[in-house]
Amino acid sequence: MSPLVQGMLTIFIGVGGCVGYFYFSNLILDKVIFPAKGDNPGININRANLVRPWLFLFPAMAALGLYLVYPVVGSFWRSLYNRSGDEFIGFGNYAVMFNDDGFQVALFNNFLWVLIVPAGATFLGLLVAQLTDRLKWGNIAKSLIFMPMAISFVGASLIWKFVYANNADIGLINAIRDMLGAEEPLDVLQVSFWNNFFLMVILIWIQTGFAMVILSGALRGIPEETVEAAIIDGANPFQVFFKIKVPQIMGTIVVVWTTITILVLKVFDIVYTMTGGNFGTEILPSYMMSYMFRDDGRATAVAFVIMIIVLPVMIWNIRQARAEMR
Template sequence: MHPAIQGLLTIVIGVGACVGYFYLSNQFLDKVLFPAKGPHAGRNINRANIIRPWLFLFPALFALCLYLAYPVFETLRMSVTDRDQDGAFVGLANYSQMLSEPKFWEAMRNNMMWLVVVPAASTAFGLLAAQLTDRIRWGNIAKSLIFMPMAISFVGAAVIWKLVYDARPPGTEQIGILNAIYVGLTGNDPQQWLTLPIWNNFFLMAVLIWIQTGFAMVILSAALRGIPEETVEAAIVDGANPFQIFFKIKVPQIMGTIVVVWTTITIVVLKVFDIVFAMTNGQWETQVLANYMYDKLFRANDWGVGSAAAIVIMLLVTPILVWNVYNARKEMR
């Protein structure tokens, strides 16, 4: 079947199934379970109205249980079993093996570097872009250009930046813009940027910063526009310069939004996989936790250690996610 026809059929069947479910479930509720007639009509209507919201929530709850809750418990089970022993319970042996492997600690070290650099840089650049684009006439165009990388998949962005870092043999024309500039300015041989230990991690981070800056800019730009003009005008009257207005008046008032943006990007960083996989595949000391998990699960075929790595990622993400939700709810009160 042609992919376009297959996609169209999927949409039609999916939408039709949703409409059919809601229609038939409501008919079953109103006509069979709690008919709105007879001596108990009023009570039946009240009961139906209590149950009706759960009919609408059921597909989402079912999907969450099937694709989120079940995988979590299954991963936890697999992390304490051994495939070579027909799924026998081995306790924390997989975690112990994982902690004894240098590649795991390399992944942890790199993830910590990503956590320090990427959220800070993305939030800072996003805040700077939000402030500057609000002060120029063509700010909306600039915002569109800065936000555009958000529309690109991580793999697509990795391919683009791999071309930026591309290195051709000495004496040939360099198509990688970084090597073209480097060779043109210094006259040295081109560098294999993605093979340079430690530095190659920063070259990979640049890709995610490039993507997430647009996200941070949009959220922080909305927050900046929500600052009361009276506070800014009062600061100007008191003789504050633009830097003082920005850092002492505006930033404190949007600190809650900055923290939310920071933690959201932090969660993305903890799960980063596509960029590393597409650009270095974890080689040259660029391994991260998600890539380590993938290698164990699908290459080494070691579901125990791979599942243990997945649990570690989940444990690192969960406190940040809970704290983020808590702060968001507190601001809504």
């Protein structure tokens, strides 16, 4: 089948199916289940109106159940079986996993990523948003800073791989070291512990543009009266920024922070592209992938742990977003 015909057929079936579902479900509800006739038609109308919202919610609930709830429950159940999936071992995979040195290293590295990347990206985004609003060419600067957001994680990793190359002719770091008189090039991606920070720089570079756009809009929403009043009272620019502006957009800062945190807990591409999880740079998603095709039970156990870690952050993010909308 031609891709064009296939796409049009998919759209026709999808849109037509949705329209048909809502039309016929409401028709059956009003004409068959609760018809507006008899001695008390008002009672049936009220009952139909109570049921009607669930008709609209059912497709979304069914999709969430099929593509979210079922995989979560199925993954947890699979994690309770052995490698081949034919023997129930309870929490054996979790016990082995938590005692594994590789898992402990990955968990510690994930903690570092969660601690540093959201803080760095949010701080730089806030700083850039404040500074560029005062420049005539601020929109051009914002466009340049936001540009990395259009690059995939793999593409960004390949760019930074040249920056970190252990060759003074290509790698920026080794070129600087060569200018300072270093005798031999250094492969920064193999320097234990510190190589994690070099990988974090890539994600901070990408996410700074996202934080800048959101926080720039929040800064522009601050009433000018409060800023002018602070200036009249003798506040200097630093006091205006940290004591007047930042408190008023703290809710937005928290939302940006938690959004980047959720992304950090799921990041995989950068580590896999740059080091493959070697040299002490393993994180939970890359640790999971290392077992994906040789121990399905262990891999699903790691996936469930990642979900448990992400869940509180998502709940906090949703609550903050709702508080912002009030």
